[in-house]
Amino acid sequence: MMAVKRSIVLIVSFLLFITSQAANAQVIFKELASGEETNKNYNFFEESSSRKIINLNGNWSVYFSDDQAKKKSKVSVPSFFEGEDELVFEKSFELNQKQLSASNFEIYFLGLSYSADIAINNSLIYRHSGGDFPFSFLLPKDLLRYDKKNVVSVKITSNLDSENTIPVKQRFLTPTQMRGIFRDVYIRVVPNIFISSFQSEYKYLSGQNRFKYSANVKIENKNFKTQTDSIGKTSLFEINYSIISESDKSVLASASSTVQIPKGKEKASALSFDISPNVWSPEFPNIYLARVQVYQDGNLIDEVIKRISFYNITSGKDSLFLNGKSFQLKGVTYIPSNETLGAILPFSKMEEELKIIKEIGFNSVRFAYNTPHPYMLALCEQYGLLAFVELPLNSIPESIIETQNYLTRSKNYLNHFSQAFADYSAIAGFGLGTGYNSGKGATDIFIKELARGLKRPKPLLVYASFSSINDTEIPELDLYGFEFLNNSFSKFEDSFNSVIDLVGKGKYFVSEAGYIANLGSSSGYTNDFTLEAQAYYFNQLLNFSDENYYAGYFLHTMFDYRSQYHSIISGYDKEKIIKLGILGENRNLNRITYKVIQAKLNNLEKVTIPLGVKKDDSPMIFIIFGLVLALLVGFLVNTGRKFREDSSRALLRPYNFYADIRDLRIMSGIHTTILTLLVSAVMALITSSVLYYFRTEIIFEKILLAFGGESIMKGMSFLTWQPIYALGILTILFIVLILVLTVIVKLGSLFVMNRVFTSNAYFAVSWSFLPIVLTIPAAIVLYRILHADLVNIYLFILLIFFGLWVIYRIIKGIYVIYDVRPSTVYLYSLLIIFGFVGAIVFYFQQTSLMVEYILHFIK
Secondary structure: OHHHHHHHHHHHHHHHHHHHHHHOOOOEEEEOOOOOOOOOOOOOOOEOOOOEEEEOOEEEEEEEOOOOOOOOEEEEEOEEEEOOOOEEEEEEEOOOHHHHHHEEEEEEEOOEEOEEEEEEOOEEEEEEOOOOOOEEEEOOHHHOOOOOOEEEEEEEEOOOOOOOOOOOOOOOOOEOOOOEEOOOEEEEEEEOEEEEEEEEEEEEEOOOOEEEEEEEEEEEEOOOOOOOOOOOOOOEEEEEEEEEEOOOOOEEEEEEEEEEOOOOOEEEEEEEEEEOOOOOOOOOOOOEEEEEEEEEOOEEEEEEEEEEOOOOEEEOOOOEEEOOEEEOEEEEEOOOOOHHHOOOOOHHHHHHHHHHHHHHOOOEEEOOOOOOOHHHHHHHHHHOOEEEEEOOOEOOOHHHHOOHHHHHHHHHHHHHHHHHOOOOOOEEEEEOOEOEEOOOHHHHHHHHHHHHOOOOOOOOEEEEEEEEOOOOOOOOOOEEEEEEEOOOHHHHHHHHHHHHHHHOHHHEEEEEEEOOOOOOOOOOOOOOOOHHHHHHHHHHHHHHHHHOOOOEEEEEOOEOEEEOOOOOOOOOOOOOEEOOOOEOOOOOOOOHHHHHHHHHHOOOOOOOOOOOOOOOOOOHHHHHHHHHHHHHHHHHHHHOHHHHHHHHHHHHOHHHHHHHHHOOOOOOHHHHHHHHHHHHHHHHHHHHHHHHHHHHOHHHHHHHHOOOOHHHHHHHHHHHHOHHHHHHHHHHHHHHHHHHHHHHHHHHHHHOOOOOOHHHHHHHHHHHOHHHHHHHHHHHOHHHHHHHOOOHHHHHHHHHHHHHHHHHHHHHHHHHHHOOOHHHHHHHHHHHHHHHHHHHHHHHHHHHOHHHHHHHHHO
């Protein structure tokens, strides 16, 4: 009795401790070390001799949005934080009277997450509805001041949910969510008469690399000076357009026009002409400068220069074409990862990353599961890498995407996202999401609607990435991407042959082919999930691509990265590292995977991948632990007559046994406690073996991910990959389960006439688990049997049978010691079980749409 009470007190104390720790959790910020490069002239976005930059990087103040006292702390921007709080960031900047009189001010955010309310001097001026793509807007001049500091405030909400945000929170193997202002912030100072919009478009013309170039410019006149200040000034402006070679500064084409723009008005000007530039290609990345200049009375008022490259990429039934020639994508996915800093990289490191990608031999980069930094896109153009960017839509259930609300939200997101990257010529492909299951009516309609709403200012491939495909064609797509993770190469070949007839070789590409190498280096590729096995997997894919033409492939991924949650299939890692990379976090070029791919893509001497000797991956702890339990049972049965007799009666004549408990016949508390420990340990062994077997099953991780809890993923990943600890932890948890059931049975006795002692409830519950002892022989070798994959379905049926048998025995024990009708206990027991399960399902359904995601993942 005292032992039971003591256990309950310990459990309650533990829960209170966990609750107090969660309540006292603090927001943790992570930022670049002082001295690391965090700013630039931002000329990768545009150049201008008439515009200046006010850099807002550096020290900001931050406080909780619900803190009435506004207790502020200092934090550096760019940075990100860990936590779920709504925070307010503040930064002050100064303007002098001359600046405020002669200029306008555009503020640029290159990346924040997720949504934000932005205010200037306590006046709300802009609402960012969500997304980590770049955006900018003009600051209202009437709210700015020169006599004291101006304060920009950004209230950020970073939490994602399961049905309203893009992306959703249940994202498979996606990188760390960057909460806060994690990229540069700056103000661009522009003249009062300025170019407010400059968009370039071009179309390929048949012939010798001829293009029709169009420029659309908007100019605003916000020069509200008095007439005395503007004597001699006219409202007639000359606009000069020119296309200039970046390398030799030669002028490819030029034109001019004049417009009259009264004060407070905006005028649009459009111009188009045919040009014959040197086309851009991965081998010859020829870059031009598109320049627009505005003159008034012969004086330069404003100027904008943007980089532009000319090429034509199209997909046909039988081939992908670049500049009229057959072309194959040889790419890699890229997920930025700067160890604990996630996607926060200095500009110098961004360039180093892309240099590695180019030097290994790739001609394209897919920015998977992340929004690229604009500087990365400028570098892709410079180094000759085709960039593929995409919406962060990943494995969305059909029940969500078929709603008008989510479709509208996605279209709005698409519009803002595409506008943010419209000026980057390196972008050759635009993705509409990943993890789709084609052939579903709602999915196909959703993709079609998004594709129709995408504007194409230049030749651009629109694609979607599928985890499975049926015999359904989506005409709005230029490319169909297919995802492979840890698949046998035969599955890839089967998919290739079945899909080619449907969409054609020129429209089929591997959007990601990944192989997890969480076991590191080994003797050879016969050992799964090793670096050698990863190298062999990629080598097979590259060989197949050489022998069979299709649009191309993206190996997944260039570098190991850190995830938002603790993955199971990638192995438990305290830092949440996903070990999919061709290179690790340390960028060590000695990895065999890197050497094999580099040699293959550059036609160098072949790198031999050792065959090796296959190792047994069965943990010995399972066998040792099981044998100890078997010896303990044998010892108890052979040395304790009382235990042997009680076990025989409890198993074969349970009604009589429970009647003895009810009638307070002599029962051994020591034997019962030993049995409790024994059955808890056996259940721990069975559970741990099953978890260890499922450690490489993608569907297992996705089902757990449907619950939407990072703590669930962390706990399950640890238990799955740490069998020694799992045996101890699970044993304790099953002991706690038995004690909790004891308390429930005791509480239930308050509603019956018969008096039931706590010891009676404890004895009845503990001995109900006796059949579990019979599974010890199978439990010892359970993992080996599961790994053989011959009778797994029968094993799981058998385990379910034993579970139901135990539940049946518990219910029987209850109605015997309660001395009531069995039907009453069965009814209330089923109500409690269904109520408990229903409450769990209801909770996770309300918080994470668990049912929808599970159904989606198992289809």
